[in-house]
Amino acid sequence: MAAHVTGIGVVTSMGLNASENWEALLAKRSGVGPLTRLQTKHKVPAGEIKQTNEELAAMLGLDSKKTYSRTALLGMMAAKEAMNDAGIDPTKMKVALISGTSVGGMDLSEQYFTDQHEGKRAHLRNLFEHDCGASTLRMANYLGIKDFMTTISTACSSSANAVMLADRLLNCQGFDAVVVGGTDPLCKFTINGFTSLMILDQEQCRPFDDSRNGLNLGEGAGFLVLQREVGNQKPYCSLLGYANANDAFHQTATSANGEGPYLAMKGAIEKAGLQPKDIDYVNAHGTGTGNNDLSESTAMSRLFGEQLPPFSSTKVYTGHTLGACGGIEAVFCAMMLKNDTIIPTFNFKTPMHELNVTPETEVKTNAGIKTVMSNSFGFGGNVSSLIFFL
Amino acid sequence: MQKVYIANTSCISPQESFRTEEFFSDWKGVQTDTDQLHAIEPDYKTTITDAGKRRRMAHLIKMGVSTSLDCLTQADGTYRMPDAIMSATAMGGLEDTEKFLRCIIDNGEELLNPSNFIQSTGNTFGGQTGLLLGHHGYNVTYAHGGYSMESALTDAMLQIQSGDINNALVTGADEITATEYEVMRKMGFWREGRQMGEGSNTFLLSNDPANSFCELAAVTILHDVDSNNITEEIAKFAENNGMAPEDIDLVLTGTDCDKIADKTLGTSNYPTTDYKQWCGQYGTKSGFGLWLGSQLLNKGIAPKGNQWEKRQLKNIVVYSEYRMNDYTLMLLKKD
Secondary structure (H helix, E strand, O other): OOEEEEEEEEEEOOEOOHHHHHHHHHOOOOOEEOOOOOOOOOOOOEEOOOOOHHHHHHHOOOOOOOOOOHHHHHHHHHHHHHHHHHOOOOOOOOEEEEEEOOOOOHHHHHHHHHHHHOOOOOOOHHHHOOOHHHHHHHHHHHHOOOOEEEEEOOHHHHHHHHHHHHHHHHHHOOOOEEEEEEEEOOOHHHHHHHHHOOOEOOOOOOOOEOOOOOEOEEOEEEEEEEEOOOOOOOOOEEEEEEEEEEOOOOOOOOOOOOHHHHHHHHHHHHHOOOOHHHOOEEEOOOOOOHHHHHHHHHHHHHHHOOOOOOEEOOHHHHOEOHHHHHHHHHHHHHHHHHHOOEOOOOOOOOEOOOOOOOOOOOOEOOOOOOEEEEEEEOHHHEEEEEEEEO | OOOOEEEEEEEEOOOOOOOOOHHHHHOOOOOOOOOEEOOOOOOHHHOOOOHHHHHHOOHHHHHHHHHHHHHHEOOOOOEOOOOEEEEEOOOOOHHHHHHHHHHHHHOOOOOOOHHHHHHHOOOHHHHHHHHHHOOOOEEEEEOOHHHHHHHHHHHHHHHHHOOOOOEEEEEEEEOOOHHHHHHHHHOOOOOOOOOEEOEEEEEEEEOOOOOOOEEEEEEEEEOOOOHHHHHHHHHHHHHHOOOOHHHOOEEEEEOOOOHHHHHHHHOOOOOEEEOHHHHOEOOOOHHHHHHHHHHHHHHOOOOOOOOOOOOOOOEEEEEEEEOOOEEEEEEEEOO
């Protein structure tokens, strides 16, 4: 039996809950703009959440004297919304938490090393949150989840992979609900990392456009509640299929023929018991880098042939939220299915010269979508596809 | 439900454990005069033959890739292709992370070296293993502190038990870095005989019992357990797996800071041996415990120097603790 999505929660630069995000998506209002909170010398646009850690902690009702990484704070906010939405209570049922993140408590580690560099007192507590698992432990404490928790770190496919484990736990280990998704903050580490790789666009990103020139980074968290048994509430959708494949081509680039993405999409369709023609919409990874978009389009063309389904990238709204993007885009897919609406890409003018494919560029209501696919690709060749069904 | 067996293992540790039986010949290797147990590294030319790739790999990645490839090496020198690759690391590429962070801060966000950034991500050795094998299958990395190893094993077991896959390569690795050592030192963690360690432990799990080391019957992670109740929890674990508590022949223990649990176990009826004396303290250390347990069952021996030395071991529990009150239990069985 397929797992049902019974709750959603999302925090991005567009808004701090699902309804704020949905309004912005419908209005084609991007959260990507100039950085104002994060101190960096790189003048790149990003999907920045304007609240400071202290403000987020206050909104969550946390003790201001305690130290929380931004990763944990964003994750708490989105996961709590998803749990409230589903109406689940971990004191009364067996609940697991699976989170995907790429940098863990890096914002606090940066603070530690900056303080040390400037000769200020560097607090050791800022290093204790460094490992990826620490953010999940903080979240589990806040959410009251004790039965099972773990953290996946496969760069930008982290939270998509988390969803796969969630389904397996529901199948085999008697869990009533799994809270699953991912969270990642903007930090100097990733801004400088992607700068060193020379794949950050100095302007707003342009997924699938011939003039695309890199990605914008973003921050946020997206969580789902997955359950086998549902109460009276109608679920958003069901998780029908998924697959993870390894491109095995290069540590940070995707192969020209998109072998990994092709295998992941094909595997997900097979696991769902579907044919490629059954997919009504693809939420692409679509980062806006020259390499990703061409490789992904090539893989889609190989798989779908002439019948390429409508597709778009929502990274123009959020920026690339790294480990969180699989969770955030799964929430977007659930909202698109529930509202029978396709959210488009914008900043698209000219198809790639190598391959003539055109993403959706206008909001499409009454879209007739029942089955949607969400792609997430990461460093290390880790690529994953999820299929949701209304 | 399909049973899960350990078909092969490979281990880089502070002991003579990689492609050698030396560790088991004299059970030497316990060092008490240091609080850092560095891994005895193999000649990486023999494990990662591509010189260019080897040169670019950081210490952690070399360890993780070496045990992964070694565990898959067949008699004719070719690699057996696993159905899936699961990796585990508590801290990931900590050394590269720190180098890149310092580079950002010390150089004012200029003159950045992308290779440190690339190698810092947690999934680097899992990804590199896939890349070197040309492996297009499932590939995931768990980074969940002291339960990273158990998380990766759980994923592999779920997929083998359900029949989705026949076998999986599971590797857990972590490295010592000067900064982490220093931070823990400031907290007083290395007092009282604790030692920091490092290493990489790989297991080829399979649904095929033929020629296997032993069965991996269960992996359990327990949260929020009272240290005083640890023996009861082990008894419950045995019963949940269809055994009486007295059927457990040996508990391989690996506590970090929980003295109550240590004392409770030490005075219990369970025969115990501390595996951490050989591998030190690190996030995926329970991988060493699992390696040791599977070796003992495969060889039909018990650790020397204790009263259970002559005992015929059939069922071993590998016990690990991390951050107090959270425990993991793994059950190995050999008929």
